[in-house]
Amino acid sequence: MDKVHHVTTATIPNAHPPRFDYSWENDKTLIMKYRPPRNLIDFMVGLIKGVGKHFKEDLAISRTADNSVRIVFP
Numbered sequence: 001m002d003k004v005h006h007v008t009t010a011t012i013p014n015a016h017p018p019r020f021d022y023s024w025e026n027d028k029t030l031i032m033k034y035r036p037p038r039n040l041i042d043f044m045v046g047l048i049k050g051v052g053k054h055f056k057e058d059l060a061i062s063r064t065a066d067n068s069v070r071i072v073f074p
Contacts, residue, residue: 018044030071031064045069 018040021033032048034041045063048071052059060072 025070028073030073032069032071034067034069036067039066041066041069 018038019035021035023031023033025031032044034044041063045061048059048061048069052061058074060070062070064070
């Protein structure tokens with residue numbers, strides 16, 4: 001996601017997309033850190049839930065901080 005935001009906004013003047021860092025807590029748990037110019041962490045949680053629903057994945061998603069989300073894959 002981080003690279004997608006960077007590439008798609010590279011030619012847009014004054015674009016300030018959010019940046020993301022990722023780390024694996026274990027083989028099924030992804031920690032996603034959100035570095036925003038705006039605080040839209042709740043929007044991000046909703047988008048992740050929507051992607052899981054679209055792909056019929058039963059993801060467990062929890063906000064762990066103001067800038068971090070834990071995603072547990074089945």
